[in-house]
Amino acid sequence: MKYSPDEAKSLKTDYDRDGFVALRGFLSLVELQTLKDNLERYIAEVVPTLPKEDVFYEDKADASTLKQLIRMSQNDAFFAEMQNQGVFREVAEILLGREVAPQNLQFFNKPAKIGAPTPPHQDGYYWMITPMEGCTMWLALEDVDEENGCVRYARGSHSEGVREHGWTNTLGFSQGLRDFPTESDQANEVVMRAQAGDLLVHDAMTVHWADGNSSENRSRRAMGLVYYSDRAETDEVARDAYKKKLHDSLQAAGKI
Ligand SMILES: O=C(O)CCC(=O)C(=O)O
Numbered sequence: 001m002k003y004s005p006d007e008a009k010s011l012k013t014d015y016d017r018d019g020f021v022a023l024r025g026f027l028s029l030v031e032l033q034t035l036k037d038n039l040e041r042y043i044a045e046v047v048p049t050l051p052k053e054d055v056f057y058e059d060k061a062d063a064s065t066l067k068q069l070i071r072m073s074q075n076d077a078f079f080a081e082m083q084n085q086g087v088f089r090e091v092a093e094i095l096l097g098r099e100v101a102p103q104n105l106q107f108f109n110k111p112a113k114i115g116a117p118t119p120p121h122q123d124g125y126y127w128m129i130t131p132m133e134g135c136t137m138w139l140a141l142e143d144v145d146e147e148n149g150c151v152r153y154a155r156g157s158h159s160e161g162v163r164e165h166g167w168t169n170t171l172g173f174s175q176g177l178r179d180f181p182t183e184s185d186q187a188n189e190v191v192m193r194a195q196a197g198d199l200l201v202h203d204a205m206t207v208h209w210a211d212g213n214s215s216e217n218r219s220r221r222a223m224g225l226v227y228y229s230d231r232a233e234t235d236e237v238a239r240d241a242y243k244k245k246l247h248d249s250l251q252a253a254g255k256i
Contacts, residue, residue, distance in 0.1 A: 002087045008094040015095045019158030019206035022192065023091070026139065026199035035223070036141060038078045039107060042069070046076055052256045053247065056172050058114050060255065065111050068172040073105040083225055088137060088199075092227035095135055095201060099230040103134075108172075110149045110220040115213030117149070119168045119176030120185070122157075123226070124204030126175060128239045132162075133229035134204040140194035141221040148220040149213045151200060155188040157207035171255050174246055177207065 003011065015021040027035065047055055047069065054075065058065035073083040082088065083105045092100045109115065124132045144150045165175040181189075185207060192200055202208055213220050250256045 002090055003094060011091075011094055012097065015201065015203070018153075018155050020153045020155075020190075020192075020200060020202040020208075021095070022194070023199040023201070024195070025197055026087075027197040029197070032141070032197045035082070038076075039141075039223075042072065042076055042079070050075060053250075056256070058111055058116065058171070065114060067109055067111065067115070069107040070172075071104060072107065073102065079105050088225050089227070091137070091199070091201060092135055092225075096133060096227065096229045100227040101230050101232065103226040103228055104224070105226075106224040108138075108220075108222045108224055110210075110213035112148075112213055112215050112217050112219060115149055115220055116170055117212045118151075118208075118210040119170050119173050120180040120207055120209035121165060121173060121175055121177060122162060122205050122207055123202075125162055125165045126242075127204065127226075127228070127232075128235045128242070129204075129228055129232040130235070131229070131232060132204050133232050135201055135227055136204075137223075137225040137227075138200040138202070139223040139225070140196055140198045140200075141223065142196050142219065143194070144220055144222065145193045146191065146211065147213075148215045148218045149211045150194060151192045151208055151210050153190045153192060153202060154185045154207040155190050157185070157188065158203040158205040160184075160205075162205065163207070167249075171250070174249075180207070180209075 011021055054071050056068040058067050072079040083102045123136050127134060138151055164178045166178045167174060168176040
C-alpha cells in the first residue's frame with residue numbers, strides 16, 4: 001500500500017472538505033518515464049487501429065495536433081493494468097471510501113498556441129450515475145501552469161449540487177456550465193499548477209476548467225482516470241441518447 005491509514009484519513013478529510021486534493025510527486029521519474037514510453041507506443045501502434053470516436057485532433061488533417069485519446073484502458077493491456085490495479089485504484093478507494101468501478105482512462109493534450117480552453121463543467125453531469133459517487137484523476141506528464149493551461153477548481157463547489165450545463169463547441173468537452181462564473185466560483189478559484197508526476201483528484205461534482213495553451217512551443221500533456229463507486233448505476237438509456245447526439249454532432253461538424 002502506498003498510504004498508511006493515517007495518511008489515507010487525512011487525504012480523505014481534505015478531499016471531502018475541498019472537493020479535490022493534490023498528491024505532489026505521485027509518480028517517480030522512472031515510473032513517469034515508463035508511462036510516457038507506453039503512451040508513445042500507444043500513439044504509434046494502437047491509435048492507427050482505433051475507431052475515430054476514440055481519437056481527437058484539434059485539426060484532424062494534422063496528426064501533430066493530437067488533443068485527446070479516450071478509452072485507453074479498454075484498448076491496451078498496459079493502460080488496463082494502470083487503471084485497474086495498483087496505486088491509482090488505491091487512491092480512488094481511499095477518496096471514495098469504498099470499492100470502486102474503474103471507467104475511462106484518457107490522454108489530454110493542449111498543443112502550443114492552438115490548445116483550446118476546457119469549458120467549466122462538473123464531470124458528474126456527463127456520467128448520469130446514481131448515486132453520484134465518483135472521482136476524476138488528472139496526472140501531469142510535464143510541468144503545467146497558467147501559460148500552457150493548468151486546471152482550475154472552484155473549492156467547495158462539489159457540495160452545491162449539479163448545475164445547469166449546455167452544449168459547447170469544444171471537442172472532447174461538449175458540456176459547459178451556463179451560469180459560470182458565479183461570485184462563489186470567482187472567490188473560490190484555485191489555480192492548480194502542477195509538476196510532472198503530480199496527481200490531482202477531484203469529485204464528480206467539483207466545478208473545474210482550464211485556459212487554452214497560449215505558449216509558443218510548450219505542450220500540455222496529462223492523463224485522466226475516472227472511477228465510480230461500485231454501487232453507482234448508469235442510466236443507460238439517457239447515456240446512449242447523449243452519446244448518439246454527440247456522435248451525430250461531431251460528425252456533422254467534420255470533427256471525427
Ligand atoms: O485537461 C483538462 O483541461 C481538463 C480535464 C478535465 O476536465 C477532466 O478530466 O475532467
